[in-house]
Amino acid sequence: MDMKTANKKLSLKDKYKLFTRDLGWEPTYRTKEEVFPYVQYEGIKIHDWDKWEDPFRLTMDSYWKYQAEKERKFYAIIDAHAQNNGHLHITDARYLSALKVFLQAISPGEYAAHKGFARVGREFPGVGTQVACQMQAIDEIRHAQTQIHALSNYNKFYNGFHGFAEHRDRIWYTSVARSFFDDAMAAGPFEFMIAIGFSFEYVLTNLLFVPFMSGAAYNGDMATVTFGFSAQSDEARHMTLGLECIKFMLEQDPDNLPIVQAWIDKWFWRGIRVLSLVSTMMDYMLPKRVMSWREAWNIYGIENGSALFKDLARYGIRAPKGWDHAEEAIDHMSHQLMLGLYQWKFGTSFHVWIPSDEDMDWLSKKYPTTFDKYYRPRWEHIKKHEAATGAPFNNFGLPKLCQCCQLPTLFTEPGDPTLICHRESVYQGERYHFCSDGCKDIFDNEPEKYIQAWLPMPGLMQDPLNGDLAGWMDWVFLKNGEDNGDYATSQDKHNFELWRSMASSNQ
Amino acid sequence: MSTVFIALQANEETRPIIEAIELDNPQAVVNREPAMVKINAPGRLVIRKDTIEEQLGRSYDLQELQINLITLSGNVDEDEDTLTLTWNE
Numbered sequence: 001m002d003m004k005t006a007n008k009k010l011s012l013k014d015k016y017k018l019f020t021r022d023l024g025w026e027p028t029y030r031t032k033e034e035v036f037p038y039v040q041y042e043g044i045k046i047h048d049w050d051k052w053e054d055p056f057r058l059t060m061d062s063y064w065k066y067q068a069e070k071e072r073k074f075y076a077i078i079d080a081h082a083q084n085n086g087h088l089h090i091t092d093a094r095y096l097s098a099l100k101v102f103l104q105a106i107s108p109g110e111y112a113a114h115k116g117f118a119r120v121g122r123e124f125p126g127v128g129t130q131v132a133c134q135m136q137a138i139d140e141i142r143h144a145q146t147q148i149h150a151l152s153n154y155n156k157f158y159n160g161f162h163g164f165a166e167h168r169d170r171i172w173y174t175s176v177a178r179s180f181f182d183d184a185m186a187a188g189p190f191e192f193m194i195a196i197g198f199s200f201e202y203v204l205t206n207l208l209f210v211p212f213m214s215g216a217a218y219n220g221d222m223a224t225v226t227f228g229f230s231a232q233s234d235e236a237r238h239m240t241l242g243l244e245c246i247k248f249m250l251e252q253d254p255d256n257l258p259i260v261q262a263w264i265d266k267w268f269w270r271g272i273r274v275l276s277l278v279s280t281m282m283d284y285m286l287p288k289r290v291m292s293w294r295e296a297w298n299i300y301g302i303e304n305g306s307a308l309f310k311d312l313a314r315y316g317i318r319a320p321k322g323w324d325h326a327e328e329a330i331d332h333m334s335h336q337l338m339l340g341l342y343q344w345k346f347g348t349s350f351h352v353w354i355p356s357d358e359d360m361d362w363l364s365k366k367y368p369t370t371f372d373k374y375y376r377p378r379w380e381h382i383k384k385h386e387a388a389t390g391a392p393f394n395n396f397g398l399p400k401l402c403q404c405c406q407l408p409t410l411f412t413e414p415g416d417p418t419l420i421c422h423r424e425s426v427y428q429g430e431r432y433h434f435c436s437d438g439c440k441d442i443f444d445n446e447p448e449k450y451i452q453a454w455l456p457m458p459g460l461m462q463d464p465l466n467g468d469l470a471g472w473m474d475w476v477f478l479k480n481g482e483d484n485g486d487y488a489t490s491q492d493k494h495n496f497e498l499w500r501s502m503a504s505s506n507q
Numbered sequence: 508m509s510t511v512f513i514a515l516q517a518n519e520e521t522r523p524i525i526e527a528i529e530l531d532n533p534q535a536v537v538n539r540e541p542a543m544v545k546i547n548a549p550g551r552l553v554i555r556k557d558t559i560e561e562q563l564g565r566s567y568d569l570q571e572l573q574i575n576l577i578t579l580s581g582n583v584d585e586d587e588d589t590l591t592l593t594w595n596e
Contacts, residue, residue: 011587056570057585057586066570066571073574205578209578210577210578213542214542217541217542218541229543232578233516235577236576237573304580308580310594311509314595
């Protein structure tokens with residue numbers, strides 16, 4: 001008798017069903033509410049978790065196969081980079097500042113995202129969501145590890161790479177990214193998904209990774225191109241998870257709309273503030289620039305963001321509240337923050353410099369309405385001041401930090417780029433400061449959360465440091481005269497040029 | 508109409524894949540950037556397993572795209588034969 005054999009190969013849809021929903025079960029010893037205690041309190045209503053599906057329909061078996069392939073490709077190139085003095089192939093050692101900012105501020109964020117996704121993967125009841133969050137948790141820890149591993153090759157030769165874990169916890173500019181991820185991790189599972197999965201991954205991650213990795217390619221940094229692309233190959237899946245989750249929440253119940261919209265407003269603004277660090281990297285730190293921050297925003301912010309919010313309009317979603325303010329601020333933020341970083345360069349574990357005349361011409365071409373009018377004169381003033389005094393232009397006055405985004409309050413008023421924007425709120429008799437309406441709104445909505453924020457600058461004035469700058473440097477793992485200050489007088493510049501000349505001569 | 512896009516690493520594996528995408532999407536615009544190729548299309552982009560296999564000369568699992576993917580934009584739908592990106596307007 002002929003046996004009818006089943007189809008040898010499952011269709012992707014069937015396989016996905018078997019590898020996700022079929023792995024779930026109904027709890028009997030405990031109620032669902034006891035097993036998943038955190039999915040109610042944010043007010044998001046979900047009626048049918050099975051409606052959530054990963055559009056890539058990636059299952060765990062395929063996931064391991066492709067991730068292993070990515071790792072093999074990554075380590076082949078990292079080995080080649082180390083074996084072939086890859087650190088001498090970069091354009092020049094100014095480029096290293098961008099890598100240091102990345103390692104100190106962004107890589108720890110990958111690790112934080114790992115912890116967050118491991119947690120929400122446990123907290124969401126839907127199996128499809130659990131599996132996708134599990135994959136993303138593993139991706140994120142892989143990103144943290146591959147980035148640290150790739151950049152460890154630079155740590156053998158240059159300053160400023162050695163203390164990224166301590167910098168992450170203690171130095172001031174890193175707390176901008178750190179507080180972003182801490183805020184997300186301290187939120188409920190649905191808000192975490194909007195914060196990281198949607199706002200960060202879908203709306204903003206392209207602005208971080210794509211120009212950064214192209215920047216690495218333009219500047220001869222094979223190691224960073226490789227970890228970047230290896231990480232980025234996961235990002236498309238993360239972005240898709242973020243978009244599916246938001247659509248899922250909006251389709252499940254109309255009551256979810258106002259909650260989701262408020263989170264989009266909040267996390268878009270928090271993201272824009274984190275990306276101000278990236279804007280300085282793109283406009284100032286890359287010796288060979290790819291595109292300006294403004295040009296990147298036009299492609300990945302305006303064009304792509306507008307398409308996204310037009311698509312979501314069918315659910316009643318509108319563009320984030322801070323969108324217009326952000327659009328205006330794009331032409332200013334890199335210049336304002338870079339001028340700040342330059343003045344506080346004694347407290348940064350990377351080098352900065354006054355842009356050369358050629359670089360300033362590039363900036364005025366890219367920012368025709370703002371650079372020559374507002375920012376070139378300030379750089380020229382600093383240059384003149386340094387020439388007259390023979391000393392670096394440092395500002396030892398402590399900046400006021402925004403209680404929400406933790407950046408110094410150095411950005412300007414919407415509509416007036418000559419006036420510093422400052423907002424404040426009084427809560428339980430204490431006065432709190434903010435850099436913008438966006439940050440003040442976030443605080444006013446959840447003051448109990450943000451009054452607990454650890455701010456790095458007050459840390460310097462408190463016991464046991466009591467304002468002792470040298471003591472502060474020890475505490476943040478910053479070596480004065482090595483890790484900080486102007487690029488022109490740095491060991492990094494000296495060593496890079498020395499080693500490069502040795503590599504191309506027989507002296 | 509909003510633009511959907513997909514960006515792939517520029518390497519030997521993706522060369523025939525990009526050719527296949529161009530064949531299936533005559534309206535697509537291919538931008539070649541350092542180390543990366545970004546393909547834009549108005550509203551919709553389709554990637555077909557069959558066309559890739561013809562260009563590649565071997566069988567191909569569409570999920571292999573994951574290895575060389577950099578980023579994309581639009582609503583994704585994937586099964587064994589096609590991956591589509593769309594914006595609803």
